[in-house]
Amino acid sequence: MTLGFMPLPPPYSQAGTSSQRFSLVTNFKTFTTMAEIFVGPKETRFLVHRELLTHHSPFFTAALNGSFAESISQTVKLPAENPAIFELCVAWLYTSQLDPLVFFKDGKPAYYTLLNLYALADRLALEALRNQTIDQISDLAEQTNSVLTPSDTRILYEEIRDNAPLRALVIDLFAFKKTDKLLAEHPDDWHPLFLRDLAVYLKRPGTAALLRHSLQPWRPVSWQVTKACDECSRVLEPGARASACVSCAKVYCLRCLQRGEGRAGFETGTCRPWKGGRCRLYHEHRETEACQDLVMGRGGE
Ligand SMILES: [Zn+2]
Ligand SMILES: [Zn+2]
Ligand SMILES: [Zn+2]
Numbered sequence: 001m002t003l004g005f006m007p008l009p010p011p012y013s014q015a016g017t018s019s020q021r022f023s024l025v026t027n028f029k030t031f032t033t034m035a036e037i038f039v040g041p042k043e044t045r046f047l048v049h050r051e052l053l054t055h056h057s058p059f060f061t062a063a064l065n066g067s068f069a070e071s072i073s074q075t076v077k078l079p080a081e082n083p084a085i086f087e088l089c090v091a092w093l094y095t096s097q098l099d100p101l102v103f104f105k106d107g108k109p110a111y112y113t114l115l116n117l118y119a120l121a122d123r124l125a126l127e128a129l130r131n132q133t134i135d136q137i138s139d140l141a142e143q144t145n146s147v148l149t150p151s152d153t154r155i156l157y158e159e160i161r162d163n164a165p166l167r168a169l170v171i172d173l174f175a176f177k178k179t180d181k182l183l184a185e186h187p188d189d190w191h192p193l194f195l196r197d198l199a200v201y202l203k204r205p206g207t208a209a210l211l212r213h214s215l216q217p218w219r220p221v222s223w224q225v226t227k228a229c230d231e232c233s234r235v236l237e238p239g240a241r242a243s244a245c246v247s248c249a250k251v252y253c254l255r256c257l258q259r260g261e262g263r264a265g266f267e268t269g270t271c272r273p274w275k276g277g278r279c280r281l282y283h284e285h286r287e288t289e290a291c292q293d294l295v296m297g298r299g300g301e
Contacts, residue, residue, distance in 0.1 A: 035064055036075040037086070044083035050074060052093045058287070059125040081123075085116045092129050098136050109140045111148045115155040118166050131283040131291075134169060138274040138282075147173045150188035157191040165282040170194075171201050172273050172281070213245035213271045215252070229253035249276025 033050040053060035063076050078086065092098060098117075103110050114137050121129040141147060148156070148170055156170055174183070175198065183190065183198075220226035220238050228235045229242070230250040236242050244251045248271045273281055279291045 033074060035060070036073075038075065038077045038079075039081050039086045040083045041079060042083075043077070043079070044086075046083075046086065046090055048090055048093065056093065056128060057125050059123070081120060082116065085113070085120050088113070088117055089120055089124070089126070089129065092132070096128075098132055100136065100139070103136060103140060109144050109146055111137065111140070111152045112155055114140075115148075115152060115160065115166075118164070119155070119159045122161060122164065125287075127284050127287045130164075130166075131279075131285075131288065134166060134278060134282045137166075137169065138278050141173050141177075142272070142275065145177070147177060147179055147182070150186055150190045153191040153194040157193045165284060167197065169274060169278075169282040171198055174198055175201055176270065176272060213250060214247050215243040215257075216246055218242050218244035218251065227251045229256055231256035245271060245276070247271050247273035247277050247281075 030051050031049045034047045035050040035053055037046040037048060038044070039046060050060075050064055054064055060076065064074060088098070088102065103113055105113075114133050118130055118133045121127075121133060153170075156167060160166060173179075183195075219241060220236050222238050226236050226238060226240075229252055231252055232255070234253055236251065236253060241254050242251055243254075243257055250271075279285075283291065
């Protein structure tokens with residue numbers, strides 16, 4: 001995380017330029033105006049610093065900096081939105097974080113809350129929030145070894161746009177995890193388009209051996225970008241020949257690769273693209289900077 005004297009991206013009015021993380025420490029002095037947001041049919045009122053909204057969201061930039069009536073009164077009405085979900089969005093604006101505890105209900109992951117948050121972040125053009133929601137879903141699926149429920153797939157296919165990378169993440173979770181029993185035996189109906197997408201994905205040539213890593217040659221060019229072998233933990237010195245999985249970003253030294261050869265699928269833990277490949281596969285970075293810590297092969301060949 002970068003806290004420091006980071007200048008704000010200059011023209012707020014141009015969508016696609018707010019690529020940097022908002023720093024509360026250096027930018028409090030610019031927090032001069034509040035915007036009033038009325039959410040839901042009962043017009044629940046939220047007071048939010050305008051600079052936070054316009055920094056992150058081209059939607060709010062247009063609404064609050066333009067020549068519309070809203071920009072003069074600094075009010076925005078969102079009658080179709082859910083105040084509880086908008087509240088999560090406001091908490092994120094002020095903290096740049098999602099509280100993982102919020103996404104559990106009765107000890108189970110509340111994916112539906114995250115899906116609704118993603119849908120809201122999409123409508124409000126909050127790219128960074130969408131990416132963090134992707135991370136939260138990935139972490140939750142990993143920690144609790146769970147996937148979405150049939151009713152979650154309805155939100156995914158009815159509330160969220162067709163080309164959202166969130167759909168790719170969910171399909172990967174079902175494809176790479178052991179979900180055959182769950183799919184076959186769950187008493188509720190999965191969304192038919194979800195089942196179609198999953199079937200097409202599983203039948204696509206080249207993904208037949210889904211549990212395998214997709215290994216490609218990789219060499220660390222310096223100590224800064226090197227990694228340890230995920231099998232034997234030996235740190236790879238710069239220039240060392242190794243292989244990395246383009247999906248999950250796991251790295252294997254030559255010795256482990258040779259020993260692994262011949263073993264079924266080189267099963268050193270199955271491939272989980274949402275662990276190492278989430279930025280490349282499921283994030284969007286049209287308005288925000290790519291996450292360097294998760295980019296695969298940076299500095300590699
Ligand atoms: Zn992999
Ligand atoms: Zn090794
Ligand atoms: Zn990213």
